[in-house]
Amino acid sequence: MSALTADGPLPGFADPVDDAQRIFRKVLDALAHPGRIVAIDAPADLPPGPLGRAALGTALALLDFETPLWLDEAASAARAHLRFHCNCPKAETPGGASFAFLGDPAVLPTLDSFALGTDAYPDRSTTLVIEVRALADDGDLTLSGPGIEDRTRLGIEGLPAGFWAKRAALAPLFPCGIDLILTCGDRLAALPRTTRVEE
Amino acid sequence: MAQLAKAETATLEAHWQGLDERPDYALLRPAETGLVMVRGRISGTGAPFNMGEITMTRCAIRLADGPVGFGHVAGRDRRHAELAAIFDAMLQHPRWQALNSDLIDRLAKSRADRRQAEQAEIAATRVDFFTLVRGE
Numbered sequence: 647m648s649a650l651t652a653d654g655p656l657p658g659f660a661d662p663v664d665d666a667q668r669i670f671r672k673v674l675d676a677l678a679h680p681g682r683i684v685a686i687d688a689p690a691d692l693p694p695g696p697l698g699r700a701a702l703g704t705a706l707a708l709l710d711f712e713t714p715l716w717l718d719e720a721a722s723a724a725r726a727h728l729r730f731h732c733n734c735p736k737a738e739t740p741g742g743a744s745f746a747f748l749g750d751p752a753v754l755p756t757l758d759s760f761a762l763g764t765d766a767y768p769d770r771s772t773t774l775v776i777e778v779r780a781l782a783d784d785g786d787l788t789l790s791g792p793g794i795e796d797r798t799r800l801g802i803e804g805l806p807a808g809f810w811a812k813r814a815a816l817a818p819l820f821p822c823g824i825d826l827i828l829t830c831g832d833r834l835a836a837l838p839r840t841t842r843v844e845e
Numbered sequence: 846m847a848q849l850a851k852a853e854t855a856t857l858e859a860h861w862q863g864l865d866e867r868p869d870y871a872l873l874r875p876a877e878t879g880l881v882m883v884r885g886r887i888s889g890t891g892a893p894f895n896m897g898e899i900t901m902t903r904c905a906i907r908l909a910d911g912p913v914g915f916g917h918v919a920g921r922d923r924r925h926a927e928l929a930a931i932f933d934a935m936l937q938h939p940r941w942q943a944l945n946s947d948l949i950d951r952l953a954k955s956r957a958d959r960r961q962a963e964q965a966e967i968a969a970t971r972v973d974f975f976t977l978v979r980g981e
Contacts, residue, residue, distance in 0.1 A: 655905075655913065657873050730873065730905075730913075 655730035656691040669707040676836040695723035696749035700829040713744035720749030768821035779804030781830040791841040849929040857928040869909040876904035876923035902926040912937035
């Protein structure tokens with residue numbers, strides 16, 4: 647049963663309700679504790695492209711018909727799969743998306759081309775899910791802010807140079823901003839807009 | 846799809862078991878039961894209205910080499926939805942075009958026969974009222 651051709655949809659969660667709730671809980675945990683790396687164990691089948699299990703599991707758990715999805719060139723092989731399972735509309739521009747999945751962070755669009763939300767509705771912003779080359783507990787980034795007792799460390803490989811400076815430039819716009827979910831294979835860490843990152 | 850959805854589960858199961866060669870398939874969306882709103886139109890052509898919700902079971906499968914099949918059936922029979930999805934996918938595959946004559950035509954005929962028998966039974970008790978002015 648595993649001889650399915652690569653294009654087109656593949657099976658989603660084996661147990662849609664339990665898997666989606668468990669992964670929702672893990673993503674929530676990651677967002678509440680910025681820098682904490684959590685492991686995602688579903689779905690079993692992955693469409694072609696760079697997106698790993700953590701990114702796909704997050705997509706299957708969080709996307710639905712009300713969340714326009716933007717995929718970069720590298721991740722677009724997963725579109726048919728996500729469209730089938732989540733029924734999510736396609737966002738024509740990054741700014742029209744509730745979720746953006748990026749398979750190749752090297753060609754990341756500028757952060758302010760995504761939706762930042764408005765002062766009245768800061769929740770109407772794009773959540774970026776970026777597949778990075780490596781995630782480590784003890785890296786060269788120092789994180790502080792809500793959800794972190796003092797300071798914590800995180801290592802991320804694969805983001806373009808100058809990324810953190812551009813992200814920091816959005817901080818004065820709070821409550822507007824962009825939440826990041828960084829995925830690497832089966833693991834993910836989250837950096838909500840409130841987290842301060844020092845290199 | 847309509848013929849598959851309205852067929853008896855036993856008929857589909859028998860045909861599936863009777864196949865010489867059964868394709869490999871994967872469940873994209875295992876059979877699940879939910880509610881759908883049935884809409885109608887007043888007198889068939891008027892304004893649409895919501896008639897009520899019915900229980901429906903849906904399933905989506907994919908054959909090992911390509912086509913995706915969907916089954917939507919009224920009721921809670923999960924196996925029926927799965928079989929309908931499998932046959933729907935097979936009908937899109939050049940290898941199983943014979944199903945059109947082997948199965949679908951047979952289902953259509955047995956349904957038409959059933960319907961005709963039912964109508965004949967009802968027609969037997971028909972009463973024509975004779976009045977001076979018919980209320981038409």
